[in-house]
Amino acid sequence: MLPPKDFIKKIRPFSFLSDSEIDSLLRDLEVEAFEEGERILKKGEKSDYIHLVFSGRVGIYDNGELIDQISKGEIFGLSEIYEKEARAEEDTICYLIKRKSFEELMKKNRKFSEFFKSFEERKFRKVADISREETFTERLFLARVKELISKKPVVCYPHTSIKDAAIKMEMNGVGSIVVVSGDMKPVGILTSKDLRTFIIHGKTPEEKVSAYMSSPAITIDADAPVFEAHLELLKRGINHLVVTRNGKVEGVITANDVLMLFEPTTSLVVLYRKLKKSKNIEEMRSAFNSLRISIANLVLRGMHFYDLSALLTDIYDYVVKKVIEIVLDEMKREYGKPPDFVWVHMGSSARKEQVIATDQDNAIIHSGDGELMLELGKRVCKALDFIGIPECHGDYMASNPRWNMDIEKWKKTFREWFMNLTSENVRYLSVFLDLRPIHGDEKLYRELVEEIKQSYTSQSLRFLAHDATVFEPPLGLFGLRRLKEVDIKMQGIYPIVNGVRVLALENGFIEITNTKERLEKLGEIELIDKDLLNSLKEGYEFLQDLRLKNQARSLLEGKESMNIVKFSEIDKIDALVLKETFKIISRFQKFLKGHYGIERGL
Amino acid sequence: MNIRNAKFISVDLETTGLNQKRDEIIAIGAVPILGTRIMAGDSYYRLVKPNKFRLESIRIHGLDPKELEKAPTFSEIADEVFRLIEDKIIVGYTVEMDYNFLKRAFKKEGYKLENQRVDVIDLERAICYILGERPISVISLEKLAEKYRIKTPYRHNALADAFITAQVFQVQLLRAIKYGIKTVDKLFELIKRGEIDRQFGSHIF
Known part of the structure; x- marks a missing residue:
């Protein structure tokens, strides 16, 4: 066997190929060395080979401008007639694969060909899906029992009376209570089923728990994998497992907890219903938290950003509305009827692009008593924080008097921002230009949007566009590798969101807040090249997917969520798509610079 | 040629x-x-x-x-x-x-x-000589592959080793060409010179 086989076999998508299929590629393999500066493919050249870089680095040039860098394990020259120019940036060795053998394989191996086709057509979501399947099941089997524990253990002693045990269960809202010895070692478990037995056969509520508990308690170690718990439950036909660490009770998991992990979609329905049934802030908090975890599971199982953000928006909106109603009820009792107001969201929540770790971005536009409104803002924000939507670091919240104003002051503020383009004001604009009414009188919101549309200036457009072009994404995998890590939010998502927003403002539809919808609207007015628009849409979703996956992993592992992606930690395919996406962003930034005349800065 | x-x-x-x-x-x-x-x-x-x-x-x-x-x-x-x-x-x-x-x-x-x-060991010495590099102390095939970043895990057999040797030779050729050695004659001349220098003036390395 030739050594190239070992090299090629590890590279996706060649890893989808069978041994004999790789052999067929190697049957007429050639290996060529190129000197630094040597031209490998020229524009318009017809080549019989697909180039796979073995070592060195290749620059891809479009009209003399470097647009991509190809390094070890990457392919170029897929299209028969080369549209760009490829040059060796340093001494480079390429494996030359005969186009004919390659195309034959494309016909034979569906996965292999889908990979390339999806990539060419920029169907990034599909590219990622093709190679993903395995990892979700892996993740499922890696989950540990302790991750399922949602409450501190509820325990009693063997000599506790049945009545006291039942009261404790009721107060903690649990279906079972662990019976322990003095040192927290489990001796049995009393479940609702045992309580039924007591009702049928028992004499007095003062009888001891030990007479009715199931003993011994079936236990499982906190670090055991979840599927082991699953097996145990099935094998014994029971509903509760006592989780222990060093022999001591750590919690209880139920068959439902386990099934939820395996079936996050059903759990979502259950939890959503639970959320809607919540009567107070405490109940909402518990439901909301479980919801977030089951959503994180869905993400790791391949749910995509657009579907998920729609779902999250529904959930978050519901929580916010409900909390406002609860607080309003309280306040009505204390202060009487409040003035007209509208509760608005800014940022990602306004754009309906929430991810799991989105914090609060809210404001109040009102038409009356500022003090009362501020009290409303404070109470709602505090309650939301308690439920699990954390307060905003930048203090963009209705609890801050700066963002809790009457309509006339809001209008004045926007006029001021548009006129006086300090970097601070440009930042405010990029936050508050995404505005979505959540609860209350939408008339006030519409009034403000009208004002925005009247008062923006062309200079403000240029400043906002400039803001979208300052962070230039790294070029090529080489650029990515050298950076080691990327901030997907700053270098990927912001340029797109900010650029699209300014275009929406200029073209009179700032009230459409969702980036995808804005892009679609832009498609209707044919301002931007169709291919670029479509690529932006795909690239944007990919970046959000990547960020989401990162967040989901952090949430499930109990770590703080980050927007930084370490290049060494992401999937090879993701790295490839990330690279393509950055190319698209580059193109978009170039468009913005041209469109707003900011090629050489402001 | x-x-x-x-x-x-x-x-x-x-x-x-x-x-x-x-x-x-x-x-x-x-x-x-x-x-x-x-x-x-x-x-x-x-x-x-x-x-x-x-x-x-x-x-x-x-x-x-x-x-x-x-x-x-x-x-x-x-x-x-x-x-x-x-x-x-x-x-x-x-x-x-x-x-x-x-x-x-x-x-x-x-x-x-x-x-x-052409022995890749001799060629390596010659190239190091003209480029003023210090040659690796023990010129094994492994070490050469490592030096030229073409080392991949593989099973040793006659074909695999012939291929790795070919890859080493390829990079050496590229370096020689870049130095200005364009013909086969010049290449042999270079190797010979490397040998003579080694015999009579190995101290220069």
């Missing part, structure tokens, strides 16, 4: 031992190189059935004695091997050893082997 048009072939043999008079070839791996392009698709690999078996040696190579039993003898493949390499410059790691084995074997079959040879 311009190096870019020259025909090379990287050859590696496996033998039952190091004694050219007594030991025999049991595998041949060969990878043609056209200029700087390795024609990996045209690689050649054959097991060769030896006339007298030395089992302990076979064990070292990890070759299956049963496979060897089924393989053709050198006499059966002499013609195709000769035609494969006759018009090419033989490239190898410690190439003289393999060349002498081949020459002897061919002679028995009535062929006269007369090829130019």
